[in-house]
Amino acid sequence: MKDESARKYIYIGMFVFIAIAFIFKLMQLQVINTEYNRRFADTYAIKRIVRFPARGNILDRNGEILVGNDYAYDIYMLPTDAEPIDTADFCYLSDIPKEDFVRVSRAAWKRIKNKEASKTEPVPIVRDISKENVATIQEKMSKFKGYYLEKKSLRKYPRPIAALILGEVAECDTAITNHDPYYRPGDYIGKSGIEKSYEKVLRGVKGVRKVFVDVKQNEKGKYLDGEEDTVSVQGENLTVTLDADLQEYGEMLMKNKKGAIVAIEPNTGEVLALISAPTYDPNLLVGRGRKQNYPKLLLDPNKPLYNRAIMDGYPPGSTFKIFQALAGQQEGFIHNDTRYPCGGGFRISASHTIDCHGHGSPDLVTSIRASCNSYYCRLFVNFVNRYPTPEEGYGAWKAYANRFGFGQNFPDSDIPNIKKGNVPPPEYFDKIYPGRWTGMTLVSLGIGQGELQANALQICNLSCIVANRGYWITPHVGKKVGNKEVDPSQFKNNYVGVDDKYFDVVQEGMYGAVNQPGGTAYFVKLPDIIICGKTGTAQNPHGENHSVFTCYAPRENPKIAIGILIENAGFGATWAAPIATLMIEKYLKRKTSRPSMEKQMMEGNLMNVKKTSRSHDN
Amino acid sequence: MGVCFAVGFFIMLFDSRFYTNLWYIFYGGSLALLVLVLVVGQTVDGNKSWFVITSSIKIQPSEFAKFATALVLAKLMSGSNFSFEPTSKSRAVFRVFERIPVVNATVSGTLVFVALAIPAVLILLENDTGSTLVFVSFILVLFRFGLSWLYLITGVLMIVIFLVGVLNPPHYVLISLLIAGSLASFIFTDVRNGWKAAAFMIFFFGLAMLLPGWFADLLPACSVDLKAKEIKLCPGYPGWMPPWLPPSLPALLAIATMGVVSVICFFLRRLIGAGATILAIFIFLTSFTLAVKPIFNYVLKPHHRTRVMVLLSKEKDRRGAAWNVENSKVAIGSGGFLGKGYLHGSFTKLKFIPKQRTDFIFSTVGEEWGFWGSSLVLLIYLAFLIRLILAADRQRNRFYMVYGYCVACLMFFHYFMNIGTTIGLAPVVGVPLPFFSYGGSSLLGFTILFWVFVKMDSQNMQILR
Numbered sequence A: 001m002k003d004e005s006a007r008k009y010i011y012i013g014m015f016v017f018i019a020i021a022f023i024f025k026l027m028q029l030q031v032i033n034t035e036y037n038r039r040f041a042d043t044y045a046i047k048r049i050v051r052f053p054a055r056g057n058i059l060d061r062n063g064e065i066l067v068g069n070d071y072a073y074d075i076y077m078l079p080t081d082a083e084p085i086d087t088a089d090f091c092y093l094s095d096i097p098k099e100d101f102v103r104v105s106r107a108a109w110k111r112i113k114n115k116e117a118s119k120t121e122p123v124p125i126v127r128d129i130s131k132e133n134v135a136t137i138q139e140k141m142s143k144f145k146g147y148y149l150e151k152k153s154l155r156k157y158p159r160p161i162a163a164l165i166l167g168e169v170a171e172c173d174t175a176i177t178n179h180d181p182y183y184r185p186g187d188y189i190g191k192s193g194i195e196k197s198y199e200k201v202l203r204g205v206k207g208v209r210k211v212f213v214d215v216k217q218n219e220k221g222k223y224l225d226g227e228e229d230t231v232s233v234q235g236e237n238l239t240v241t242l243d244a245d246l247q248e249y250g251e252m253l254m255k256n257k258k259g260a261i262v263a264i265e266p267n268t269g270e271v272l273a274l275i276s277a278p279t280y281d282p283n284l285l286v287g288r289g290r291k292q293n294y295p296k297l298l299l300d301p302n303k304p305l306y307n308r309a310i311m312d313g314y315p316p317g318s319t320f321k322i323f324q325a326l327a328g329q330q331e332g333f334i335h336n337d338t339r340y341p342c343g344g345g346f347r348i349s350a351s352h353t354i355d356c357h358g359h360g361s362p363d364l365v366t367s368i369r370a371s372c373n374s375y376y377c378r379l380f381v382n383f384v385n386r387y388p389t390p391e392e393g394y395g396a397w398k399a400y401a402n403r404f405g406f407g408q409n410f411p412d413s414d415i416p417n418i419k420k421g422n423v424p425p426p427e428y429f430d431k432i433y434p435g436r437w438t439g440m441t442l443v444s445l446g447i448g449q450g451e452l453q454a455n456a457l458q459i460c461n462l463s464c465i466v467a468n469r470g471y472w473i474t475p476h477v478g479k480k481v482g483n484k485e486v487d488p489s490q491f492k493n494n495y496v497g498v499d500d501k502y503f504d505v506v507q508e509g510m511y512g513a514v515n516q517p518g519g520t521a522y523f524v525k526l527p528d529i530i531i532c533g534k535t536g537t538a539q540n541p542h543g544e545n546h547s548v549f550t551c552y553a554p555r556e557n558p559k560i561a562i563g564i565l566i567e568n569a570g571f572g573a574t575w576a577a578p579i580a581t582l583m584i585e586k587y588l589k590r591k592t593s594r595p596s597m598e599k600q601m602m603e604g605n606l607m608n609v610k611k612t613s614r615s616h617d618n
Numbered sequence B: 001m002g003v004c005f006a007v008g009f010f011i012m013l014f015d016s017r018f019y020t021n022l023w024y025i026f027y028g029g030s031l032a033l034l035v036l037v038l039v040v041g042q043t044v045d046g047n048k049s050w051f052v053i054t055s056s057i058k059i060q061p062s063e064f065a066k067f068a069t070a071l072v073l074a075k076l077m078s079g080s081n082f083s084f085e086p087t088s089k090s091r092a093v094f095r096v097f098e099r100i101p102v103v104n105a106t107v108s109g110t111l112v113f114v115a116l117a118i119p120a121v122l123i124l125l126e127n128d129t130g131s132t133l134v135f136v137s138f139i140l141v142l143f144r145f146g147l148s149w150l151y152l153i154t155g156v157l158m159i160v161i162f163l164v165g166v167l168n169p170p171h172y173v174l175i176s177l178l179i180a181g182s183l184a185s186f187i188f189t190d191v192r193n194g195w196k197a198a199a200f201m202i203f204f205f206g207l208a209m210l211l212p213g214w215f216a217d218l219l220p221a222c223s224v225d226l227k228a229k230e231i232k233l234c235p236g237y238p239g240w241m242p243p244w245l246p247p248s249l250p251a252l253l254a255i256a257t258m259g260v261v262s263v264i265c266f267f268l269r270r271l272i273g274a275g276a277t278i279l280a281i282f283i284f285l286t287s288f289t290l291a292v293k294p295i296f297n298y299v300l301k302p303h304h305r306t307r308v309m310v311l312l313s314k315e316k317d318r319r320g321a322a323w324n325v326e327n328s329k330v331a332i333g334s335g336g337f338l339g340k341g342y343l344h345g346s347f348t349k350l351k352f353i354p355k356q357r358t359d360f361i362f363s364t365v366g367e368e369w370g371f372w373g374s375s376l377v378l379l380i381y382l383a384f385l386i387r388l389i390l391a392a393d394r395q396r397n398r399f400y401m402v403y404g405y406c407v408a409c410l411m412f413f414h415y416f417m418n419i420g421t422t423i424g425l426a427p428v429v430g431v432p433l434p435f436f437s438y439g440g441s442s443l444l445g446f447t448i449l450f451w452v453f454v455k456m457d458s459q460n461m462q463i464l465r
């Protein structure tokens, strides 16, 4: 066999040659020819094409649409394609002031120049062109190179009601986009109210397609072969517990008044209506009008954007006596026949007396029915003084109040941003009356005044507790998601720690207040619906007192509880009680038997009431 | 990884005679697995070549068939009677067969091709083009053991002619061929001298690499309509053909002509001796030049055609088939001289390139380590391959020697195809880069292949002592 050993050099030569060829090619790609380098920067961009699903509708408890969808258009500019355009023509066509156009596009180009934005990222130039106006613009769009129309979905409110509780959908800001990777700048998100608490249900799932694009934004293929692409899923319809008719009726009754009404179905905790007045048409804050309307509403001195139903609130006034009567009985030092004398007032000191009407020596039922201040001042002082120190006594009292929902913000509720109100802790009084306070010092708390603050929701909840004889279910608005009932177990049964037997007296007192002569709200008695209620007046050092009323009906098997608070309306029975009973009638019978009272209430204007005289507190 | 170390350790425990004596078990077992995978295997990425055990453990039997085939080749070619050229040593029975002029082959030589063809065909049936080509690359080994270099030269020239001929009119290619042929005959006087032969190979490989890879853009281009059913590259073809003829007829005719011409040339070679060899090859290549377009249009499948166009840089549409290659080139190019640093590659982070942990791993190297890093990798591979060839060549045991060459050639082919693909110098066939690509089967396959040779080499040294 001949020696073929030299052939190994042919193999080695082949290997060397290939390696040299490869290194030459690498040098061409990486060192000599920077075209590839540049192409990376210029031409490669991953574009996320997002498909936004339609947001779910919001329906009321009877299936009526409260919030639906509409659509509108935005004009975007793509900097890489944009050519100089006839600005005047463009602004005329899209109906925007020329300054706006100049400002927006200058800002966009500046961001590009400062490398804060990419040239391939579309910039919104004109927002919210209604579908009626889009046709004429669409025709002429081709004149403006680099500008294009994009459709988007907007909220629509068939009935202009419940603006605050439904909440708003708006573009998310960086605070949100930095926290939640789901949202991108420009995405819409539920910002308040139901839109916020049910955001995840309503928004659906947006679909994202990732594609490679070249400088001209032409698609150049799927990123990762579509591995990370997702399909959009439509948002689910949400049925809420609100009753659209009741809500609308309440808003009409509250027209030209400041205040709030909350109606709850006691045995379920479902919120039937949540009214804050003055209110506004939610359609005002959608689309193009938003820009002008929002600042107007924001600066309105009557604060229509402020949800009075769940705010920190006002002193609950005499409605608090219900709570006092229950807590006192549970503590065991008050019975139905416990009588405290009322000689027309409760003397705190030589110079200061809390007025009353002179009820003689009322028992517990009478004290509620007639709302005797002296009785509850005495009750409060005795409550606190039963304990070794005022801190302990007051602490025990506060614990009851907290269990009744006062001073707490219902964290398990699906209504966002409920405020706590105020039941001050003992430490607070230690600070302002260092070492020298007793029950007597705080006696105004006993009649729901002083530092106490409660909102309409908490006042309504108080009636729910009486109606349920000892517990309340966290007030909530979610009823059904799609066709699935919202799990009721997520809303707690909250027991207040007062035994069932103590409620007879209080119910009797609340019955008497509306249905018996001498009751503080006797004049709103209805012949066919037995309403149990309690009036109240919140002292207002700045003007006319606020009118408060809480009630539930019917007495047997209660269907609705109402808490109502009207600013500057004076004595609780004058405005608050009639409106509450009109609401009850509306809900239970769908009509009113007292059209004249309805007319009077609707037409009443309490927006600019000056303080007339020092009102007596009932 | 750990498994591979364990396997390497086990391999070192066995005596290398374990492999030399039990080659038929390995080969038979591999063939059985290849048949089995056709029946019960699962399809991953279009190749029905996987046994999926769990979602993370997948085995590709073709990886182990490479090892088994290397053993078989070593066994067949280490026999004392082995030769590709008929010799007087052949047994009387076979001499009759060898005298038939057209066959002009030995039985032992033919057996080698049969042993290669069986697994190659089975893998082709799995639709795994890359692995099939790996088996074709075993032919490289044969040149060391007596197969004439003319086959290799002819093969390389066929590739060059094909790539150039796809884009250019036949007369253009024929003129180039004439020039190359006369140059070749000038050097051809003593090709058996090793150094001259090496220079000769470099020249032709140079042609092969340069023409399609770098100068394709400079060649007169014809319009390429990839969306059309057939790729029409040059006007005028196949206009001469009557419309009633089946479209594949010219291709069949061309292939038949090639066969006839090569037979005639072999007769001529017998008659007029070695000088006719060049003439034979030239005539064969001329007929092949004419057959390039029919083969391209009617024999290749559409996805094969696009791969060829990608290689020729005629298909730059990043949406389509050129997607991986163009992105890989851009990724490597974006690395620049110094690279972006480990794990800082934008492409790598963006998962821009499919299969970037396996078939396109070199693009990650190029992007993150730049020119110096990727060149270093190339040089390390080169040193490794040269070391393998030198180690194979010094084996006293012919079995070990053939096996060593098999290992070296397989590694080289993988290295060439894998890195060549990422920088656009080889078509996309999807082979892993030895010891670099992730993927259990291939890493394990290379581990076995390599460590068995290390074991053989160590025993060879013992024989020396």
Ligand SMILES: [Zn+2]
Binding pocket: A342, A344, A345, A356, A357, A358, A359, A360, A371, A372, A373, A374, A375
């Ligand atoms: Zn009294």
